[in-house]
Amino acid sequence: MAEKKQQTSTKPTMENWNAAGGRLALFSKDPPTGFYRDGYCRTGPEDKGKHTIAATVTQPFLDFSASKGNNLKDKGITDGMKWCLCAHRWQEAMQAAQNGELKREDVPKVHIHATDKSTLDTVTYKDLKAFAAESEAGNSGRQGSHHNPEEHRGIAGTSKEIGGDQPTEAPGAGKNQSKGGEITQTDSSRG
Template identity: 55%
Template structure:
């Protein structure tokens, strides 16, 4: 893997292999020239987010996701959920928590770091847990 950086300009942390995620399906939320969706946001999805995403035409349950799963999200999809929350269409719980250490810095082209910090998940311990929820 070439050197990809997270939002803190540190080496990008591994995110999840249960399920295997990332545009490159290597567990990292890293992007490249072929990734037009910019799958850079390391998100912990909720059932509310999955419902919302499906209502917008992107049913992530077809990939086997359930609430609590870790998934490399398209930056624009995460931002869409944030706007839906701001517009009162979903609750704050509908915006996936973000694991900042595993979110690629390319996401900062669309979302500022302070906004991501408002939705930050607790730091992981050896990639095993986010807010006490094991990746699945």
């Protein structure tokens, strides 16, 4: 009996990053999805289709994909299933929704934490976020757990995000308030 050879990646899993800039999360082991069928939506040189978008498929999307020559239903994929989609096919579905060929809710919802960073070579973060699954931070009314990688700001962004409108002073310099309420300026030079 011949043994079925499973594809393996040339990239270790722990070196893969998601579209939000964090470590790529496991998406689905049941069924085992991804180009390498290890549950991760990661890619490598062997993956010509770039199966990098972690999404929950819809029946209209499955029909749309079949009309484009890729019948995922033949692979056992059904409505509501988590699957790593080709970035270009997902982008086509998003554009079809913008053109009125598909309804917006028919475009598979994206799980950004499990979508490979290389997706950003094809699809913008803004578009991924616009179609993010409700479980993604930011769509559920919670504070976002990730940043937009297209914004080139540090974690804090600007000083107003941390300290409000208060001016900042160098360490050692500042104002002191006496017990009587009088404010005095301190000298930062110490000798």
